[in-house]
Amino acid sequence: MKFARLVVAVWLCGSMAGVTAQTEKPPTPAAAPGEAPAEAPAEVPAELPAGPPPEEQVPDADAIDEAAIDADIASQELSGDAKVRLDAARDAVVQIRGFFDTSESSAFHGSGFAVDDGRRIVTNYHVVAQAVLYPRQYRLEYLASDGRTGPLRVLAIDVRNDLAVVAADDLALPPLKLRSEIPAQGERAWSIGFPLNLGLTITEGVANGLVENSIEQRIHYTGAINGGMSGGPALDTRGRVYGVNVSVVTGRQLIGFVVPAKHIPALLARAKQPLDVSLSAQQLRQRVTAQVFAYEAEVLGAQPDTAATQSVRGYTLPTQISRHVECSTVDEPSPHVRVRVETVSCWIPARIRVQAGVSVAGLSMQHRILQSMGLHPQQFERQVNRLAAAPLRAGASAHVAPFACRDGLVSLDGFDARISTCVRQYRLFAGLYDFDVTVVGIDDAQQALVSRLALQGVGFESGKRTMERYLGALQWTP
Amino acid sequence: MLIEQTDPHGHRVLRQRFEGVGTECRVGRDLGCDIVVDDDHAASQHALLTLLEDGRVSVQDLGTRNGTRVDGDRVPADAGAVIEQGEIIVGRTRLRVRTRHTPIGPERVFRREFVRRHRTMLAAAGVSACIAYVGFLQWLDAPSSMLRSVITAVLVALGLIALWTGLWALATKLNHGSWHVRVHLTIASIGAAFCAWGYWVAGLLAYAAQWSGLVQVGVAVAGVVALLALYLHLREATHYGRRIALSLAGAATLVIGTVAWIISIGVDDGNVNRVDLGPDVRLGAGRVVPNRDIADYLAGVDKLQLAAGRERQKSLLNAPLADAGD
Numbered sequence: 001m002k003f004a005r006l007v008v009a010v011w012l013c014g015s016m017a018g019v020t021a022q023t024e025k026p027p028t029p030a031a032a033p034g035e036a037p038a039e040a041p042a043e044v045p046a047e048l049p050a051g052p053p054p055e056e057q058v059p060d061a062d063a064i065d066e067a068a069i070d071a072d073i074a075s076q077e078l079s080g081d082a083k084v085r086l087d088a089a090r091d092a093v094v095q096i097r098g099f100f101d102t103s104e105s106s107a108f109h110g111s112g113f114a115v116d117d118g119r120r121i122v123t124n125y126h127v128v129a130q131a132v133l134y135p136r137q138y139r140l141e142y143l144a145s146d147g148r149t150g151p152l153r154v155l156a157i158d159v160r161n162d163l164a165v166v167a168a169d170d171l172a173l174p175p176l177k178l179r180s181e182i183p184a185q186g187e188r189a190w191s192i193g194f195p196l197n198l199g200l201t202i203t204e205g206v207a208n209g210l211v212e213n214s215i216e217q218r219i220h221y222t223g224a225i226n227g228g229m230s231g232g233p234a235l236d237t238r239g240r241v242y243g244v245n246v247s248v249v250t251g252r253q254l255i256g257f258v259v260p261a262k263h264i265p266a267l268l269a270r271a272k273q274p275l276d277v278s279l280s281a282q283q284l285r286q287r288v289t290a291q292v293f294a295y296e297a298e299v300l301g302a303q304p305d306t307a308a309t310q311s312v313r314g315y316t317l318p319t320q321i322s323r324h325v326e327c328s329t330v331d332e333p334s335p336h337v338r339v340r341v342e343t344v345s346c347w348i349p350a351r352i353r354v355q356a357g358v359s360v361a362g363l364s365m366q367h368r369i370l371q372s373m374g375l376h377p378q379q380f381e382r383q384v385n386r387l388a389a390a391p392l393r394a395g396a397s398a399h400v401a402p403f404a405c406r407d408g409l410v411s412l413d414g415f416d417a418r419i420s421t422c423v424r425q426y427r428l429f430a431g432l433y434d435f436d437v438t439v440v441g442i443d444d445a446q447q448a449l450v451s452r453l454a455l456q457g458v459g460f461e462s463g464k465r466t467m468e469r470y471l472g473a474l475q476w477t478p
Numbered sequence: 479m480l481i482e483q484t485d486p487h488g489h490r491v492l493r494q495r496f497e498g499v500g501t502e503c504r505v506g507r508d509l510g511c512d513i514v515v516d517d518d519h520a521a522s523q524h525a526l527l528t529l530l531e532d533g534r535v536s537v538q539d540l541g542t543r544n545g546t547r548v549d550g551d552r553v554p555a556d557a558g559a560v561i562e563q564g565e566i567i568v569g570r571t572r573l574r575v576r577t578r579h580t581p582i583g584p585e586r587v588f589r590r591e592f593v594r595r596h597r598t599m600l601a602a603a604g605v606s607a608c609i610a611y612v613g614f615l616q617w618l619d620a621p622s623s624m625l626r627s628v629i630t631a632v633l634v635a636l637g638l639i640a641l642w643t644g645l646w647a648l649a650t651k652l653n654h655g656s657w658h659v660r661v662h663l664t665i666a667s668i669g670a671a672f673c674a675w676g677y678w679v680a681g682l683l684a685y686a687a688q689w690s691g692l693v694q695v696g697v698a699v700a701g702v703v704a705l706l707a708l709y710l711h712l713r714e715a716t717h718y719g720r721r722i723a724l725s726l727a728g729a730a731t732l733v734i735g736t737v738a739w740i741i742s743i744g745v746d747d748g749n750v751n752r753v754d755l756g757p758d759v760r761l762g763a764g765r766v767v768p769n770r771d772i773a774d775y776l777a778g779v780d781k782l783q784l785a786a787g788r789e790r791q792k793s794l795l796n797a798p799l800a801d802a803g804d
Contacts (some may be wrong), residue, residue: 393751443761
């Protein structure tokens with residue numbers, strides 16, 4: 001729940017000179033502003049004792065001594081440990097850089113580290129995504145700690161867990177050891193990488209266990225992770241890799257996420273049969289699509305234990321059409337003073353990033369029940385039509401094709417409705433579709449249901465199944 | 479014989495009648511001439527027109543350098559010409575000559591008599607319909623201050639109609655010398671009212687029949703009304719004949735329609751987030767077509783896969799992927 005609302009994630013793959021920051025809006029606009037003030041002040045004071053206190057803030061001599069000594073002790077202890085970790089891992093970490101065509105300056109960069117026999121390098125899928133999707137246009141290179149550089153090729157990808165295995169023919173580095181169990185909450189942890197192209201950097205923080213209620217596993221790391229550190233190792237107190245740096249929450253304080261290392265062995269096993277270099281770009285994209293399908297079958301298809309619905313003003317509204325759906329009743333501003341709106345909002349955030357700026361396998365549902373408070377039927381009608389046409393759809397013409405639509409008056413369970421279904425295809429991934437279904441109840445001149453189901457980046461069949469389940473669950477009982 | 483002098487724009491500036499066999503009419507810049515022309519290209523004694531016994535007119539050039547033309551042909555200096563009717567050009571001045579031989583067409587029926595006779599009533603009705611439509615639109619929105627929003631919208635609508643009417647009236651004044659405000663107001667306001675209400679009714683019908691195409695029909699009807707209004711304005715304000723007025727109005731409608739269409743296509747094409755929900759719903763209202771079964775509807779949704787595929791192909795043709803080789 002918290003995770004889902006907070007997904008304003010920066011994906012750490014640095015682009016050109018900086019960070020690619022993609023901001024995903026929280027699915028419930030009303031919920032986000034309420035959280036911001038509660039969090040920001042809570043985080044800031046917690047960090048203050050750790051660092052040396054600024055001089056001008058200290059008023060009297062006694063306090064100076066105590067605070068300075070405390071800080072001194074604390075910083076010596078921390079920096080000593082971090083130095084040990086960094087020195088032990090330095091040779092195993094490489095910077096992964098992507099180049100456009102024959103260009104000499106990098107288009108994007110991230111981090112990676114050697115595992116297994118030292119010939120395999122683990123990084124994030126999103127670091128190498130451009131090279132996977134446009135193999136003719138982008139090439140990858142590594143930059144090792146001793147200054148060596150050379151070409152890299154991608155052996156295996158795991159889109160769902162945002163992992164990839166790459167290798168270079170001539171490169172053998174001292175490998176890092178993996179730790180498959182999740183660190184306990186509060187365990188000290190470090191992250192290593194190349195933030196913003198500033199050179200090898202280690203940051204210190206605390207592992208906060210697995211993120212609750214999230215579909216794909218992520219470890220919550222309270223520490224600095226910045227663009228360019230993607231794919232770098234996250235180390236525990238013994239120097240073992242417990243995960244891979246993957247993302248942060250922007251606009252908040254030190255909330256980072258790490259992919260658990262337990263997903264790495266399976267990927268390494270797959271890397272034994274490397275992605276054939278002769279595969280066409282289209283086939284590579286199909287591989288990516290197939291992984292999205294597998295994820296989505298699990299997420300959209302996961303039937304809840306009990307078919308959860310919510311009753312509002314005689315309407316039975318589907319809420320948990322999959323076990324992973326989260327819902328909330330939103331207090332939405334009404335479009336008109338004399339129209340009352342009750343909104344039930346449900347969603348599965350789209351968190352599989354197949355390409356920079358393209359997240360797929362998401363679902364969002366808004367049921368709005370509008371009641372006329374003394375409006376003339378024609379005036380009410382206008383409000384209903386406006387609200388039905390209002391939702392803003394996100395999509396860039398670089399990534400998706402235009403919608404194809406179909407509308408009709410249909411008898412649903414207990415009421416008549418106009419259903420408008422719009423479907424569009426992804427330009428790069430022929431198997432992925434966006435669905436946009438708008439249902440408007442048309443029986444009653446004083447009360448109307450305006451419901452919308454939006455699926456983001458799903459297969460056509462699974463999208464249609466989800467849509468059928470959604471339409472089948474809508475019901476009205478007088 | 480009847481002689482009418484017209485200026486280069488075709489406007490009549492003089493009309494003179496000559497009677498009696500052998501009557502002569504001298505044309506030139508000299509004040510002693512019967513028809514005095516202020517034309518630098520005419521001689522002081524330029525041409526001589528004589529009414530012959532049989533009612534025809536003989537035209538003689540009085541030895542000028544520029545000559546005299548009858549219906550475009552130069553009159554031989556020595557022989558002269560005899561005509562029943564026609565246009566004589568002296569320098570740059572045009573004289574239209576009519577004799578008793580000139581055939582006279584039957585009485586032309588005054589077709590717009592109804593509009594002319596009831597122009598006050600019709601103009602009032604058209605303006606009222608426009609005001610009613612604008613007010614209705616405001617009422618539909620149920621604004622917090624009905625009076626203020628209705629007054630604002632009505633003033634804007636009236637201002638637009640006044641501007642349009644004023645421009646046509648001005649054109650009429652320049653061409654005919656009188657304003658004809660009420661006739662133009664009738665054409666403008668009734669045309670606008672037809673367009674607005676017609677479009678609204680088209681929306682209603684589109685919902686009742688569940689066919690979005692009817693909205694396009696509404697747009698087409700509005701286009702025809704606009705064409706008709708333009709034609710009537712042109713006929714009223716200019717000297718153009720039916721054919722020219724109609725083709726001018728048609729061309730204007732076509733140009734405006736095409737520009738609007740291109741703009742809408744340009745906006746639609748680039749917008750991957752535009753969805754078409756179908757005609758606006760009417761809550762609890764009657765419909766012509768029965769509801770579909772959910773299974774029927776879902777079978778239709780299957781076809782969307784193909785349609786979406788076509789949209790993707792189109793989009794890939796317009797803007798190929800970065801490595802289009804694959």
